[in-house]
Amino acid sequence: MKLLVTGGAGFIGSVVTAQLLEAGHEVVVLDDLSTGHEDAVPEGATLVRGTMRERALDVLEGAGFDAVLHFAARSLVGESVQKPGLYWDRNLGESLALLDAMRQSGVARIVFSSTAATYGEPESTPILETDPTRPTNPYGASKLAIDTTLTEYARLFGFGAVSLRYFNVAGAYGRFGERHAVETHLIPNVLAVAAGTRDAVHVFGEDYPTSDGTCVRDYIHVVDLGVAHLLALEACAPGRHQIFNLGSGSGSSVREVVEVCREVTGHPIPVQAGPRRAGDPAVLVASSDKIRSELGWKPERDLRLMVSDAWTFLRSQA
Ligand SMILES: NC(=O)c1ccc[n+]([C@@H]2O[C@H](COP(=O)([O-])OP(=O)(O)OC[C@H]3O[C@@H](n4cnc5c(N)ncnc54)[C@H](O)[C@@H]3O)[C@@H](O)[C@H]2O)c1
Numbered sequence: 001m002k003l004l005v006t007g008g009a010g011f012i013g014s015v016v017t018a019q020l021l022e023a024g025h026e027v028v029v030l031d032d033l034s035t036g037h038e039d040a041v042p043e044g045a046t047l048v049r050g051t052m053r054e055r056a057l058d059v060l061e062g063a064g065f066d067a068v069l070h071f072a073a074r075s076l077v078g079e080s081v082q083k084p085g086l087y088w089d090r091n092l093g094e095s096l097a098l099l100d101a102m103r104q105s106g107v108a109r110i111v112f113s114s115t116a117a118t119y120g121e122p123e124s125t126p127i128l129e130t131d132p133t134r135p136t137n138p139y140g141a142s143k144l145a146i147d148t149t150l151t152e153y154a155r156l157f158g159f160g161a162v163s164l165r166y167f168n169v170a171g172a173y174g175r176f177g178e179r180h181a182v183e184t185h186l187i188p189n190v191l192a193v194a195a196g197t198r199d200a201v202h203v204f205g206e207d208y209p210t211s212d213g214t215c216v217r218d219y220i221h222v223v224d225l226g227v228a229h230l231l232a233l234e235a236c237a238p239g240r241h242q243i244f245n246l247g248s249g250s251g252s253s254v255r256e257v258v259e260v261c262r263e264v265t266g267h268p269i270p271v272q273a274g275p276r277r278a279g280d281p282a283v284l285v286a287s288s289d290k291i292r293s294e295l296g297w298k299p300e301r302d303l304r305l306m307v308s309d310a311w312t313f314l315r316s317q318a
């Protein structure tokens with residue numbers, strides 16, 4: 001297939017682009033490099049630099065694309081609370097420009113990076129796709145609005161759309177990994193302590209109603225996530241918008257993640273307990289039964305492999 005990957009210079013988009021190329025697809029990456037890196041675009045993919053408003057139509061029109069994988073977004077929860085307008089503009093506004101460029105060009109198949117943040121504080125775990133969506137921040141709200149738009153574009157214009165609601169993505173794939181200028185994610189921040197670029201891990205809250213008092217999250221290896229995208233691409237069906245959670249189905253606490261990082265790196269990794277981070281639910285774990293039964297996907301890489309692949313990647317950057 002000929003594919004457009006938005007955000008293919010970022011963490012997840014670069015990994016999935018590499019996997020798509022290995023599977024024999026032709027890939028054009030559209031990325032404005034706002035949080036991505038030009039040298040993260042895998043060899044064999046063509047980079048078009050710009051936003052979706054600026055470039056999506058001229059890239060797609062008359063070029064024979066079969067589908068779009070849409071990763072490009074702003075995705076810092078804290079920033080979204082400070083600057084909600086930015087998130088509605090960059091996430092919903094930019095996505096509308098992409099979808100309308102797709103309509104005009106006759107490209108009707110899309111796989112979209114949605115998020116666990118669309119659910120907000122869950123009433124029960126594991127979270128099902130049919131559970132209420134009550135996002136607690138503008139990031140999650142803007143992603144939910146894109147999901148809603150995809151439902152409408154499937155119904156009104158015959159789009160075949162799949163939204164994958166990622167839980168906590170981690171790990172790396174060879175030379176493709178997480179290198180954000182502002183890093184908020186737990187695993188890269190813990191590994192930065194082992195690498196000597198941070199002094200200690202700050203644990204955000206030890207008084208949650210969990211086994212060790214720290215928050216529990218559902219971590220998924222970025223390579224398993226990429227495999228799900230390949231399946232989702234095949235599953236796009238005209239007139240349907242399908243939504244799948246993407247997690248491992250089991251949770252790990254912050255303390256457990258730090259312990260695995262200690263084992264993998266051999267570094268003592270000092271920890272400083274601090275206050276809760278605003279807006280963090282105690283437990284976020286996905287039910288991934290739907291994608292397992294409908295697309296035949298299952299995660300194959302555990303937390304230890306996520307940490308060791310991220311650690312190998314981090315050391316290769318030094
Ligand atoms: N990392 C996670 O754990 C996680 C969890 C849930 C959902 N997601 C979603 O997955 C997607 C990828 O996340 P990531 O961690 O790889 O982020 P990232 O910041 O590493 O990558 C995003 C890429 O999109 C580009 N971009 C942003 N806005 C753009 C625009 N308007 N036009 C063109 N390019 C633009 C950036 O330059 C960057 O290369 C995002 O949509 C994010 O919301 C990530």
Ligand SMILES: O=c1ccn([C@@H]2O[C@H](COP(=O)(O)OP(=O)(O)O[C@H]3O[C@H](CO)[C@H](O)[C@H](O)[C@H]3O)[C@@H](O)[C@H]2O)c(=O)[nH]1
Pocket residue numbers: 075115116117118166167168169184185186187189201202203204205215216217254277280284
């Ligand atoms: O230095 C840190 C960083 C994180 N944490 C804790 O570690 C857990 C994981 O935090 P991350 O920031 O790695 O991930 P989140 O669960 O906050 O965010 C993830 O889930 C969100 C949905 O709620 C969004 O989808 C987001 O993009 C995705 O990365 C949280 O309990 C957080 O409080 C720490 O204790 N110390």
